[in-house]
Amino acid sequence: MVAVPASERDVRRVLDDDGKPLPGARVPSIPDATLARMFEVMLRTRILTRVAHEVRLGAHLAAMGEEATQLAVAPLGAEDWVFPGACDHGAWLWRGYTIQQFVDQTLGNADDPSKGRQAPAHHAARWLNLVSISSPAGTQLPQAVGAAHAARKLARDDVMMTLFGEAATSTGEFHVGMNFAAVWKAPCVFVCRNSGWAGGAQAVQTAARTIAAKAIGYGMPGVRVDGNDALAVWQVASEAIARARAGDGPTLIEALTHVVFRVPDPPEGNSWLEMIPTILEFREDPSPKDPLHRLRGYLRHLGLWSERWETELAERCFDEITRAVAAAERKPAPATATLFDDVYEHMPWHLREQRAYLEAQHAPGSSPLQK
Amino acid sequence: MVAVPASERDVRRVLDDDGKPLPGARVPSIPDATLARMFEVMLRTRILTRVAHEVRLGAHLAAMGEEATQLAVAPLGAEDWVFPGACDHGAWLWRGYTIQQFVDQTLGNADDPSKGRQAPAHHAARWLNLVSISSPAGTQLPQAVGAAHAARKLARDDVMMTLFGEAATSTGEFHVGMNFAAVWKAPCVFVCRNSGWAGGAQAVQTAARTIAAKAIGYGMPGVRVDGNDALAVWQVASEAIARARAGDGPTLIEALTHVVFRVPDPPEGNSWLEMIPTILEFREDPSPKDPLHRLRGYLRHLGLWSERWETELAERCFDEITRAVAAAERKPAPATATLFDDVYEHMPWHLREQRAYLEAQHAPGSSPLQK
Amino acid sequence: MPTMNIIEAVRSALQTQMRADPRVVVLGEDVGKFGGVFRATSGLYDEFGADRVIDTPLAEAGIVGTAIGMALYGLRPVPEIQFGDFIYPAFDQIVNELAKFRYRSGGQYPCPVVIRTPVGGGIRGGHYHSQSPEALFIHTPGLKVVAPSNPYDAKGLLLAAMRQNDPVLFMEPKRIYRASRGDVPAGDYTVELGQAAIVRPGSQVTVVAWSGMVEIAEKAAALAEQAGISVEVIDLRTLLPFDIDALIASAQKTGRVVIVHEAPRTCGFGAELIASIQERAMAHLEAPIFRVTGFDTPFPYSLEHEYLPNPDRVMTAIRQTLEW
Amino acid sequence: MPTMNIIEAVRSALQTQMRADPRVVVLGEDVGKFGGVFRATSGLYDEFGADRVIDTPLAEAGIVGTAIGMALYGLRPVPEIQFGDFIYPAFDQIVNELAKFRYRSGGQYPCPVVIRTPVGGGIRGGHYHSQSPEALFIHTPGLKVVAPSNPYDAKGLLLAAMRQNDPVLFMEPKRIYRASRGDVPAGDYTVELGQAAIVRPGSQVTVVAWSGMVEIAEKAAALAEQAGISVEVIDLRTLLPFDIDALIASAQKTGRVVIVHEAPRTCGFGAELIASIQERAMAHLEAPIFRVTGFDTPFPYSLEHEYLPNPDRVMTAIRQTLEW
Ligand SMILES: Cc1ncc(C[n+]2csc(CCOP(=O)(O)OP(=O)(O)O)c2C)c(N)n1
Ligand SMILES: Cc1ncc(C[n+]2csc(CCOP(=O)(O)OP(=O)(O)O)c2C)c(N)n1
Ligand SMILES: [Mg+2]
Ligand SMILES: [Mg+2]
Numbered sequence A, B: 001m002v003a004v005p006a007s008e009r010d011v012r013r014v015l016d017d018d019g020k021p022l023p024g025a026r027v028p029s030i031p032d033a034t035l036a037r038m039f040e041v042m043l044r045t046r047i048l049t050r051v052a053h054e055v056r057l058g059a060h061l062a063a064m065g066e067e068a069t070q071l072a073v074a075p076l077g078a079e080d081w082v083f084p085g086a087c088d089h090g091a092w093l094w095r096g097y098t099i100q101q102f103v104d105q106t107l108g109n110a111d112d113p114s115k116g117r118q119a120p121a122h123h124a125a126r127w128l129n130l131v132s133i134s135s136p137a138g139t140q141l142p143q144a145v146g147a148a149h150a151a152r153k154l155a156r157d158d159v160m161m162t163l164f165g166e167a168a169t170s171t172g173e174f175h176v177g178m179n180f181a182a183v184w185k186a187p188c189v190f191v192c193r194n195s196g197w198a199g200g201a202q203a204v205q206t207a208a209r210t211i212a213a214k215a216i217g218y219g220m221p222g223v224r225v226d227g228n229d230a231l232a233v234w235q236v237a238s239e240a241i242a243r244a245r246a247g248d249g250p251t252l253i254e255a256l257t258h259v260v261f262r263v264p265d266p267p268e269g270n271s272w273l274e275m276i277p278t279i280l281e282f283r284e285d286p287s288p289k290d291p292l293h294r295l296r297g298y299l300r301h302l303g304l305w306s307e308r309w310e311t312e313l314a315e316r317c318f319d320e321i322t323r324a325v326a327a328a329e330r331k332p333a334p335a336t337a338t339l340f341d342d343v344y345e346h347m348p349w350h351l352r353e354q355r356a357y358l359e360a361q362h363a364p365g366s367s368p369l370q371k
Numbered sequence C, D: 001m002p003t004m005n006i007i008e009a010v011r012s013a014l015q016t017q018m019r020a021d022p023r024v025v026v027l028g029e030d031v032g033k034f035g036g037v038f039r040a041t042s043g044l045y046d047e048f049g050a051d052r053v054i055d056t057p058l059a060e061a062g063i064v065g066t067a068i069g070m071a072l073y074g075l076r077p078v079p080e081i082q083f084g085d086f087i088y089p090a091f092d093q094i095v096n097e098l099a100k101f102r103y104r105s106g107g108q109y110p111c112p113v114v115i116r117t118p119v120g121g122g123i124r125g126g127h128y129h130s131q132s133p134e135a136l137f138i139h140t141p142g143l144k145v146v147a148p149s150n151p152y153d154a155k156g157l158l159l160a161a162m163r164q165n166d167p168v169l170f171m172e173p174k175r176i177y178r179a180s181r182g183d184v185p186a187g188d189y190t191v192e193l194g195q196a197a198i199v200r201p202g203s204q205v206t207v208v209a210w211s212g213m214v215e216i217a218e219k220a221a222a223l224a225e226q227a228g229i230s231v232e233v234i235d236l237r238t239l240l241p242f243d244i245d246a247l248i249a250s251a252q253k254t255g256r257v258v259i260v261h262e263a264p265r266t267c268g269f270g271a272e273l274i275a276s277i278q279e280r281a282m283a284h285l286e287a288p289i290f291r292v293t294g295f296d297t298p299f300p301y302s303l304e305h306e307y308l309p310n311p312d313r314v315m316t317a318i319r320q321t322l323e324w
Helices: A032-054 A067-073 A089-095 A099-107 A140-153 A166-170 A172-184 A212-218 A230-245 A272-282 A291-301 A307-330 A336-340 A349-362 B032-054 B067-073 B089-095 B099-107 B140-153 B166-170 B172-184 B212-218 B230-245 B272-282 B291-301 B307-330 B336-340 B349-362 C006-020 C044-048 C060-073 C088-104 C134-138 C151-163 C213-226 C244-254 C269-284 C311-323 D006-020 D044-048 D060-073 D088-104 D134-138 D151-163 D213-226 D244-254 D269-284 D311-323
Strands: A081-083 A160-165 A188-194 A222-226 A251-256 B081-083 B160-165 B188-194 B222-226 B251-256 C003-005 C024-028 C053-055 C076-080 C114-119 C144-146 C168-173 C181-183 C197-200 C205-209 C231-235 C238-240 C257-264 C290-294 D003-005 D024-028 D053-055 D076-080 D114-119 D144-146 D168-173 D181-183 D197-200 D205-209 D231-235 D238-240 D257-264 D290-294
Touching: A032 A067, A032 A089, A032 A099, A032 A230, A032 A272, A032 A291, A032 A307, A067 A089, A067 A160, A067 A188, A067 A230, A067 A251, A067 A291, A081 A140, A089 A099, A099 A307, A140 A160, A140 A172, A140 A188, A140 C060, A160 A166, A160 A230, A166 A172, A166 A188, A172 A188, A172 A212, A172 B172, A172 C060, A172 C088, A188 A230, A212 A222, A212 A251, A212 B212, A222 A230, A230 A251, A230 A291, A272 A307, A336 A349, A349 D311, B032 B067, B032 B089, B032 B099, B032 B230, B032 B272, B032 B291, B032 B307, B067 B089, B067 B160, B067 B188, B067 B230, B067 B251, B067 B291, B081 B140, B089 B099, B099 B307, B140 B160, B140 B172, B140 B188, B140 D060, B160 B166, B160 B230, B166 B172, B166 B188, B172 B188, B172 B212, B172 D060, B172 D088, B188 B230, B212 B222, B212 B251, B222 B230, B230 B251, B230 B291, B272 B307, B336 B349, B349 C311, C003 C006, C003 C151, C006 C024, C006 C044, C006 C151, C006 C168, C024 C060, C044 C053, C060 C076, C060 C088, C088 D088, C114 C151, C134 C144, C134 C168, C134 C238, C134 C257, C134 C269, C144 C151, C151 C168, C151 C181, C197 C213, C205 C213, C205 C244, C205 C311, C213 C231, C213 C257, C213 C311, C231 C244, C244 C257, C244 C269, C257 C269, C257 C311, C269 C290, C269 D269, C269 D290, C290 C311, C290 D269, D003 D006, D003 D151, D006 D024, D006 D044, D006 D151, D006 D168, D024 D060, D044 D053, D060 D076, D060 D088, D114 D151, D134 D144, D134 D168, D134 D238, D134 D257, D134 D269, D144 D151, D151 D168, D151 D181, D197 D213, D205 D213, D205 D244, D205 D311, D213 D231, D213 D257, D213 D311, D231 D244, D244 D257, D244 D269, D257 D269, D257 D311, D269 D290, D290 D311
Parallel strands: A081 A160, A160 A188, A188 A251, A222 A251, B081 B160, B160 B188, B188 B251, B222 B251, C024 C053, C024 C076, C076 C114, C114 C168, C144 C168, C205 C231, C205 C257, C257 C290, D024 D053, D024 D076, D076 D114, D114 D168, D144 D168, D205 D231, D205 D257, D257 D290
Antiparallel strands: C003 C181, C144 C238, C197 C231, D003 D181, D144 D238, D197 D231
């Protein structure tokens, strides 16, 4: 029952390099409004990732070019859960996380939904069934599997999706997550963004010819998809979600992505508001793999795209970021005493004591030198 | 370049159920003396495992029936290293670990080569290139890979072999060990004893059809072998060792074994010397899978076996165990002060202090009640 | 009231809570049909089925990792780790994930997982079936750590742990799993987390212990009594957050404190208790606070009884603090 | 003598020892061509090649597990863990394997692996790029734990660590990786393990610190001086085995001790130091030993400077111990 691609070249595509449906390709039927929204979210993700990169906050460059792959979440329902990796900003925007929330989290101010607890790009949105992100690679995999198994135990038909980079496939967590999922037939979709890029370097992560082939060792189907082709990603994700929802178990999706911008690291100290206007020119990926270029081509092919529409989208996005940053920068940091909240449901004595100590230290006139 | 069996039924065999070469099988050419020694070690392993089981020391029953698989180490050279699992007693006996050492370790007396530090079945023999065993499943895999990589870095052509049960394939350590080995093309042979039995129970470890299939996900060849067929095990192990030695990288061997004796757990408090004679009758495995039965058949076929020879071997083994136990029981426990040796090369102040404290506590007249 | 040993008490707690709350599930290696390596879950599979008593492959990171996901989604998982010594493959999931989920999400994602695991030596288990790793988890903000010493507390504390909303590491004293017997209500009750018990009142020396060492402390107190010394024995029961009030009250009363634990001495939990007590009750202390602990070696095999604290050693420390 | 920062000093130690001993290899994520996330291994790949500067897949258990195998076989591996926060996937290999190999084999299998990892906060790294996990390893018999605070010690201690035969966890203070500069001999020298340094002599209060907190302790001592208080600052340098003689000598001299560390307070290494000092020098202590530490929360992001000990807090503790 285990399907895996016959060869490395067996990569699902729907669109050609310019966004026209390939001859003979099954084209998924996606409503026009949804297609337009996909383009909009991909564009916003691109801009947001780039701006955040330029101010050295909350995004690695490596995520640029992965916008279509991040939209593997698009065919999910709102009740389904997502366990994202560290730079799947598109998944957040798709589900309704706002740019203001994004910026508030990035700056860690008092309005951050996570209360300024984590470094940039480590969001959490319970109301969107988007699970809190951590840095250690791969840890979200067994967690997604547990949630998926729980959904079945509770006789709900929710599906879990988790996203991760190809380097995460080297972790023990990948292995135990995949293995438990297959043994339990958990309704879980594993989406690996294979960019050939890990952190700052291009380390060899595996001697296997494909990531999808790893599925075989778990008795799970594995599929490869062109991660720059938003329609193909939609299609394989839809199939995997349907399988999971029908009780047929998990799927591993290997999405081949690429690293878009080989621009140098920005200097420290760039400011948001200065950087925003200068980003416009970088919006386009010079490579024919650009997922935005392809989806744009498809939309044009359908008569859904115009230069003016895209320009408006981009400008609205810059505008939103500008306003969000301006607002965010006016917001205070979380109150000092909140440092001790949420360690436990109810604060135990030792944290109450430590909070009192900290408040006393911060009280006016408390400097030990003045005594 | 990755070879894996075409189907579950693709399992290497050389001998039929009664030890005759199967029609068309390539029979490995093994010197007569080696074949006889293989039978002897398997028989001794069987007896030792069973006796140790009856006195509830140092062996699980599950290892009985895996004697031929443990001899995957037989084609190795003495310079090659073995990272065994917890019950690969045959590997130890094959390499020259004596029954006396086995019993001394089991009883943890002063002559135990590991100084009574570990529970039974956790041997270590540096002089035999047999690496110290620990309990946590799978931890020896990356260690074997590291040693293998080290051998290549030092331009030596030593090969490492590691043995483990099928449950260990569920651990993160299996994954990282296999992955590093394949990425580094380390000269390492992975031998999985697949008994379908894990500890006291038969938990499902994987949804994959075979363990060998897991090799695909690492870009490593995987082979299946009938683990009850000593000649087939010798053959696949020899091939994998040769590949490793030639610089062609690691191999995963899945040896299909079975659990021989479904006898109940013995009562607590059985003594070695009482149990030894009563074991004789259990020597034979009723199932046609018994690896001893098969190798016996082959030896008979070659004219190398006689009833009398085997009886003598068995009696000599019982005799050796009897004498070893009698000697071991007369040996003292390790001296109390040795508790603090070997934590570090040189004992730091805090351990010297703790040793002095313990010696004072044990000094005559030191009972606090007498003060 | 029925008599139970610790295993039976744990099983009774699991059964009670599984009947009361359909969200409770048990998972781990061989916890299902087989009933667990120490039989703590035996019978649960028959009563609650494979949906709620879940066998897993051999992978502690998977057991805890999936338990986290279950808890996030709304179940109340109670994973079992076969031996405390095998908890380390799950260390990252416990320390970086489970303990931090509530905090890192600003309170959005509580993670109520109760991890049960047997700890401690004295069963001829060697390095890998004997360890007492409590200090590692007490040093991990976001976890609670509970360590009962007897059947009554085991059931009551486990029920309390399963009913609150923070992750708990529940350590069970395996050496006395069966040896420790006592009256345990068949029905429902809880023992509040964070409360120590004075298991023996006394006036001259306070001995603090937990888990398998409470028995040793009590034996030492009995020896002391024979020698005319009145010892108060405190069973800490919850190690994080620990009952500072009980400790300080006793230390202020006796002025002399001895801590007993099985884990290695250096950076063990005894050190924290000493630090916390001297910070608050220095003026009352008549002597340094002494520790009777396991030594700073890996847990040994042949010499395990030389390694383990015993009543004699505790008695020596009691004398030492009195004679100081 | 050249001036170096800590990164350069670490690199210089690696280069010196790799030239001296062909068995030394470096491995880890991106340590090769890329030169390491903090550039500590940059240049080594060019000089020593891919055979001795080994890139690995992303798997800390694999990095440490294979390093163990290399050491058993006869190499002297120096693995790098990118951040101390990511060491937990290797916890089982470190605690159950690396630390116990020599002991469990009766001395047959020494395992000389030196694990380098950056620790500590103050770089806006949040939960997962800021932790100080030393206590977990100090509680693990069989390991040595080293934590330099400046370039000179970093090079000398790392050279010493690579030349002895026990496993070492070598923790580097990442906040001051580049900010801390000083004279460092270009050539070969060692700083003996197990020896503290009195970085500032004083008579009234002893402040004990290590790693990134030594700087804070020194600043507090300077503040104290302005207030007419003479503070002795001890940089522990090696945390296991720690220099008990230096601690006791200073405590006996001053009678007042403050411990400063970044890690959470409860069950941190400060507790052990307090326990050890009061056991041996109680009669000399004029006040409880106070701790200035990180709080018992996960390492925060926005409020990290509220979390971290600072000179003001140390000064408060100094006053407290004097006024007690
Ligand atoms: C367990 C662990 N070790 C090390 C790191 C440091 N690190 C951060 S990103 C990264 C590379 C990740 O590459 P990949 O998984 O391909 O994700 P991508 O950056 O391409 O999204 C590494 C090693 C980490 N996050 N987790
Ligand atoms: C990490 C870890 N968790 C749990 C255990 C407890 N345990 C001991 S043996 C065993 C089953 C091992 O089965 P398998 O790997 O198939 O080996 P076999 O017993 O068949 O040789 C388990 C779970 C362990 N040894 N290590
Ligand atoms: Mg990548
Ligand atoms: Mg097995």
